[in-house]
Amino acid sequence: MTRYRYYTATTLDGYLADEHDSLDWLFVQEQDDGSGETGAPGTYEQFIGTIGAAVMGATTYEWVARHLREKGEAWPYAMPCFVFTHRELEPLDDGVRFVAGPPAEHRAAIEEAAGDLDVWMVGGGALAADFAEAGMLDDVLLSIAPVTLGAGRPLFPRRYELRLTELGRNGAFVVATYDVVGPPTRW
Numbered sequence: 489m490t491r492y493r494y495y496t497a498t499t500l501d502g503y504l505a506d507e508h509d510s511l512d513w514l515f516v517q518e519q520d521d522g523s524g525e526t527g528a529p530g531t532y533e534q535f536i537g538t539i540g541a542a543v544m545g546a547t548t549y550e551w552v553a554r555h556l557r558e559k560g561e562a563w564p565y566a567m568p569c570f571v572f573t574h575r576e577l578e579p580l581d582d583g584v585r586f587v588a589g590p591p592a593e594h595r596a597a598i599e600e601a602a603g604d605l606d607v608w609m610v611g612g613g614a615l616a617a618d619f620a621e622a623g624m625l626d627d628v629l630l631s632i633a634p635v636t637l638g639a640g641r642p643l644f645p646r647r648y649e650l651r652l653t654e655l656g657r658n659g660a661f662v663v664a665t666y667d668v669v670g671p672p673t674r675w
């Protein structure tokens with residue numbers, strides 16, 4: 489069965505980015521890429537090998553596009569990427585597919601694209617929550633940075649219960665993996 493996995497960095501107070509979509513707070517953090525002997529958890533290198541397709545919202549896609557343009561770099565993802573948007577955006581790669589509407593309408597296409605591998609929910613938070621409500625979010629893998637922003641783009645702007653399954657440390661980050669349980673029933 490395809491697993492949908494929300495893998496992201498977040499601030500301690502639950503933001504993916506600040507109000508201006510800046511990730512400056514993230515890139516200054518100390519992080520182990522896992523290539524040494526430490527076996528640091530939460531690395532992109534470990535995670536990406538399990539992924540057959542990615543899903544992201546338009547703001548995240550536009551952030552990636554801007555970042556690549558500034559650095560003069562090519563699209564970095566080898567797997568098909570479904571971008572949810574109501575607009576006509578410029579495709580940065582043949583693997584980019586623009587879609588709109590409820591996640592469930594795209595489930596078959598996403599899972600076919602992923603093949604035997606899992607789906608990376610890249611973000612943002614409202615899209616991740618829409619996927620959860622459609623029964624299309626299995627776990628949440630967080631790298632939690634030791635910073636607070638007070639405001640910004642939320643990690644997950646709904647009430648939900650998760651279950652902690654793994655906990656570790658990578659450099660400055662707490663690395664925590666959770667199963668998605670569902671909307672709260674106990675509180």
Ligand SMILES: NC(=O)c1ccc[n+]([C@@H]2O[C@H](COP(=O)([O-])OP(=O)(O)OC[C@H]3O[C@@H](n4cnc5c(N)ncnc54)[C@H](OP(=O)(O)O)[C@@H]3O)[C@@H](O)[C@H]2O)c1
Pocket residue numbers: 496497498503504505508509510511514544545546547548549551552572573574575587588589590591610611612613614615618641642
């Ligand atoms: N910390 C990290 O590692 C990390 C990870 C991921 C993202 N980020 C950052 O966090 C921010 C996330 O931005 P965001 O919260 O605005 O979320 P987002 O999910 O990236 O973008 C939201 C936009 O996606 C489109 N959209 C969402 N659901 C849709 C649907 N069902 N059908 C059609 N279009 C849909 C809408 O745009 P339109 O209607 O305008 O098309 C919506 O305004 C970005 O700055 C991103 O770079 C950080």
